[in-house]
Amino acid sequence: MVNQQFTFAVHIMAALAFSGGIIDSQTLAQSVNTNPVVVRRLLLALRRAGLVETFSGKYGGARLRKLAGAISLRDIYDAVEPRPVIAVSQRKAWRHCPVSCRMHAIMTSVAESAEDAMRAHLADVTLKKLVRQIG
Amino acid sequence: MVNQQFTFAVHIMAALAFSGGIIDSQTLAQSVNTNPVVVRRLLLALRRAGLVETFSGKYGGARLRKLAGAISLRDIYDAVEPRPVIAVSQRKAWRHCPVSCRMHAIMTSVAESAEDAMRAHLADVTLKKLVRQIG
DNA sequence: CGATTTGTAACAAACACAATTACATTTTTA
DNA sequence: TAAAAATGTAATTGTGTTTGTTACAAATCG
Numbered sequence: 001m002v003n004q005q006f007t008f009a010v011h012i013m014a015a016l017a018f019s020g021g022i023i024d025s026q027t028l029a030q031s032v033n034t035n036p037v038v039v040r041r042l043l044l045a046l047r048r049a050g051l052v053e054t055f056s057g058k059y060g061g062a063r064l065r066k067l068a069g070a071i072s073l074r075d076i077y078d079a080v081e082p083r084p085v086i087a088v089s090q091r092k093a094w095r096h097c098p099v100s101c102r103m104h105a106i107m108t109s110v111a112e113s114a115e116d117a118m119r120a121h122l123a124d125v126t127l128k129k130l131v132r133q134i135g
Numbered sequence: 136m137v138n139q140q141f142t143f144a145v146h147i148m149a150a151l152a153f154s155g156g157i158i159d160s161q162t163l164a165q166s167v168n169t170n171p172v173v174v175r176r177l178l179l180a181l182r183r184a185g186l187v188e189t190f191s192g193k194y195g196g197a198r199l200r201k202l203a204g205a206i207s208l209r210d211i212y213d214a215v216e217p218r219p220v221i222a223v224s225q226r227k228a229w230r231h232c233p234v235s236c237r238m239h240a241i242m243t244s245v246a247e248s249a250e251d252a253m254r255a256h257l258a259d260v261t262l263k264k265l266v267r268q269i270g
Numbered sequence: 271c272g273a274t275t276t277g278t279a280a281c282a283a284a285c286a287c288a289a290t291t292a293c294a295t296t297t298t299t300a
Numbered sequence: 301t302a303a304a305a306a307t308g309t310a311a312t313t314g315t316g317t318t319t320g321t322t323a324c325a326a327a328t329c330g
Contacts (some may be wrong), residue, residue: 002286003318009240011224014241015234024275031235033226035320040276057328060275073245083317085220085253087137089146091168099150100166102269106149107142110208110260114253118220121248121252125245134237137317138287159306170289175307192297195306218286 004075005080008032008043010130013076016052017068018134024061042080049079068131069106073122085118140215143167144177145265148211152203152262153269159196177215184214203266208257219248220253230247 011032016023025036025043032039043062046052051071054062062069088107094100146167151158160171160178167174174182178197181187186206189197199206223242 002218004222004224005318006221007224007246010242011234011238012246014238015232018234022277022299026275031229031232032224033229033235037278037321038319040278044277054276055328056274056276058274058327059329083137086141087139089139089142089167094166094168097150097166098270099146099153100322101167103146103149106265106268107145110145110257111142114256117256118249118253121249122245130241133241135233140287161306171307172290172309173288175309179308189307190297191295191305191307193294193305196299197307 003082005042006082008034008038008079009046009076009080010073011068012039012042012062013046013051013064013127014130014134016062017131019059020064022055022059022061022063023109028062039049042075046076049075051075051079064127068127071127073125073127074119075129077119077122085115138217141212141217143169143173144181144211144215145208147174147197148186148199148206148253148262149265149269151197151199152206155199157190157194157196157248159197161180164196166200180215181211184210186210186214201261202263204263208260208262208265209254210253212257219246220250221227249255 007082012028015028015031025039027055028039028043029036043052043054047054047062051065052062053065086107088111090104093104147163150163150166160174163174163178164171178187178189182189182197186200187197188200189195223241223246225238225239228239
């Protein structure tokens with residue numbers, strides 16, 4: 001199955017930004033159309049990154065910890081730490097082949113710079129911009 | 136396991152560029168450290184994109200169809216068509232939630248532009264540059 | 271104290287990817 | 301023309317990843 005953590009996390013953050021208040025994991029799960037436990041797992045990651053705060057007990061839930069204008073999709077991306085967009089082969093090289101011997105280092109650098117390019121783009125998209133598209 | 140088709144394809148193309156001639160799928164598989172059938176499947180995709188040509192029969196194999204300087208990693212990326220770097224949720228929206236109702240369109244646009252940013256970066260890396268790093 | 275919610279572990283189900291086997295087809299060359 | 305060697309391709313299996321689900325302790329509010 002494809003990794004949807006980033007999409008789910010953005011959806012959760014957009015809902016929190018849109019509401020401006022506290023939402024519980026059950027309601028967020030309904031909006032994302034998934035399980036509350038899946039939501040709570042993501043909220044933990046977002047909390048670790050300082051993007052949300054969570055509250056136990058009655059009337060508990062989660063809410064943003066920064067202004068929507070101060071949170072970018074790159075912040076969310078880095079918070080959930082999805083697998084690298086380009087997977088580098090970790091296999092043993094074929095000793096007699098110069099290409100095989102150098103590919104790991106080369107692809108590692110390519111994967112890193114490609115991901116940085118994508119993250120730089122995500123940095124330009126703030127939650128505020130997203131919420132403005134909702135209404 | 137994460138999708139390694141792009142990494143494998145770049146490795147194959149780098150080997151073909153480095154050699155300059157015809158290499159069979161068995162030898163390429165040894166360099167990549169995978170199965171010849173996996174290599175042949177990728178060669179089919181690369182051929183469809185016009186990047187290589189393949190030859191059946193004795194002394195068959197594959198070779199580049201363009202100069203290494205005229206092939207970018209974006210060409211290879213587009214040839215193998217890996218899954219989108221950002222997976223958009225395809226689930227049914229929650230009708231009463233405006234966030235849920237708009238997220239699909241919003242995330243589709245985000246995923247597309249993010250991928251384009253990454254592809255634009257890959258377009259700057261030619262096979263020739265890669266081969267120069269090998270030796 | 272009772273109701274409600276998060277935090278978290280443990281396990282099951284669904285899915286994607288690569289490896290492998292097998293064989294028809296194509297091509298070379300002896 | 302026949303043997304050898306390579307690709308093209310389908311089908312199946314194995315392995316790992318991700319999500320769903322259940323369960324329950326801890327925390328919080330009224």
